[in-house]
Amino acid sequence: MAALVVPPPAAGQLDFLAKQAGLMYFGSATDTPGQRERAGLEASYGTYDYILADPREFGQTTPTNGQKWLFTEPEPGVFDFAEGDVVADLAQQTGKILRCHALVWHSQLAPWVDETHAAGNWTKASLAAAIERHIRGVAGHYKGRCYAWDVVNEALADDDPAGGYRKQSVFYEVLGEEYIKLAFRVAAEVDPGAKLYYNDYGIERPDSPKTKGARRIVGMLKEAGIRIDGVGMQAHLHADNHPTAQDLVRTMEGYVAEGVEEVSFTELDVRITMPPNETSLDWQRDCYEKVVRACVEVKGCVGITTWDFYDPFSWIPYVFPGKGAGLLWFEDFNKHPAYDGMVDVFNELIEAKGGEGEREEGEGAGEVR
Numbered sequence: 001m002a003a004l005v006v007p008p009p010a011a012g013q014l015d016f017l018a019k020q021a022g023l024m025y026f027g028s029a030t031d032t033p034g035q036r037e038r039a040g041l042e043a044s045y046g047t048y049d050y051i052l053a054d055p056r057e058f059g060q061t062t063p064t065n066g067q068k069w070l071f072t073e074p075e076p077g078v079f080d081f082a083e084g085d086v087v088a089d090l091a092q093q094t095g096k097i098l099r100c101h102a103l104v105w106h107s108q109l110a111p112w113v114d115e116t117h118a119a120g121n122w123t124k125a126s127l128a129a130a131i132e133r134h135i136r137g138v139a140g141h142y143k144g145r146c147y148a149w150d151v152v153n154e155a156l157a158d159d160d161p162a163g164g165y166r167k168q169s170v171f172y173e174v175l176g177e178e179y180i181k182l183a184f185r186v187a188a189e190v191d192p193g194a195k196l197y198y199n200d201y202g203i204e205r206p207d208s209p210k211t212k213g214a215r216r217i218v219g220m221l222k223e224a225g226i227r228i229d230g231v232g233m234q235a236h237l238h239a240d241n242h243p244t245a246q247d248l249v250r251t252m253e254g255y256v257a258e259g260v261e262e263v264s265f266t267e268l269d270v271r272i273t274m275p276p277n278e279t280s281l282d283w284q285r286d287c288y289e290k291v292v293r294a295c296v297e298v299k300g301c302v303g304i305t306t307w308d309f310y311d312p313f314s315w316i317p318y319v320f321p322g323k324g325a326g327l328l329w330f331e332d333f334n335k336h337p338a339y340d341g342m343v344d345v346f347n348e349l350i351e352a353k354g355g356e357g358e359r360e361e362g363e364g365a366g367e368v369r
């Protein structure tokens with residue numbers, strides 16, 4: 001990749017304030033030029049890249065797509081890191097923490113994995129070996145560069161009141177929950193320095209079945225003596241029906257009580273029914289503010305990542321028809337009210353704990369490291 005021109009710090013504030021409030025980072029995921037959401041929007045790349053690079057705005061990034069199995073191991077045993085490296089290099093060049101995403105996931109899987117399953121050709125042993133080879137290949141390639149890895153993504157069912165596993169997954173169908181243990185065991189061996197996360201959506205409210213499922217996964221791994229360091233709440237939220245700060249706090253405390261040392265908001269966006277209006281943008285601001293309040297309040301919450309920051313590059317309109325405007329910058333690069341809302345809340349919380357500086361010794365999320 002050509003050397004990226006890193007602009008001088010602009011007016012960015014989110015990471016700058018998040019750190020003063022005691023978080024490790026405020027970040028944004030980003031994709032690689034040419035991916036679906038960016039196609040045809042090349043004219044906005046310059047401004048977009050400038051905002052993304054600003055270290056005061058975003059202290060962390062995640063590749064939205066490039067490290068997924070589909071890209072990294074398109075054929076059995078054949079690895080390709082071109083897409084993932086673009087974002088890993090950008091993180092390095094712009095001084096950002098890199099969250100890595102995602103090692104084992106039923107979706108955006110290389111077709112050969114599902115095809116082998118459809119042909120009835122996986123045995124427990126051969127699929128376990130394929131998972132292990134994949135993790136060794138990918139986590140091995142990025143070893144030392146990932147602050148955290150989403151080791152297993154979205155293993156829980158959407159419609160199970162008992163919070164059970166997602167059944168339509170080649171991994172679950174062949175191996176049951178053993179695949180989760182295997183994935184964490186291998187990841188821990190390959191990259192001992194990376195925080196190992198279970199990551200999912202719909203696990204932000206304290207009493208939801210999936211939240212119970214996520215807690216159960218943490219407990220299962222702990223009981224088996226396998227390392228898991230964090231739970232990532234994707235937080236693909238809805239402006240018109242979002243959790244309270246209290247709910248978010250209780251949920252995070254629940255994960256910490258199961259024994260993970262940290263939690264984070266890994267894919268935050270707050271979708272709106274299109275077109276947005278003053279009311280829906282106000283609800284959205286409220287939701288982003290609650291995430292900030294809750295994360296700052298919970299000792300183990302290390303940071304917040306939005307799932308990109310510029311509305312036209314968001315996945316939401318592609319996957320949820322009629323919804324959109326879930327991020328922080330509109331198409332014309334004006335900021336959403338949620339941006340200023342978060343700035344105000346950060347400032348309020350920084351002031352409340354006595355002005356500038358870090359969280360007190362022994363109290364901050366930063367201290368878990």
Ligand code: XIL
Pocket residue numbers: 036037064065102153234267315
């Ligand atoms: C999304 C990407 O943003 C899209 O570009 C892609 O087409 C589909 O995946 N949960 C996850 C993310 O863990 O990897 C997903 O990202 C969004 C939901």
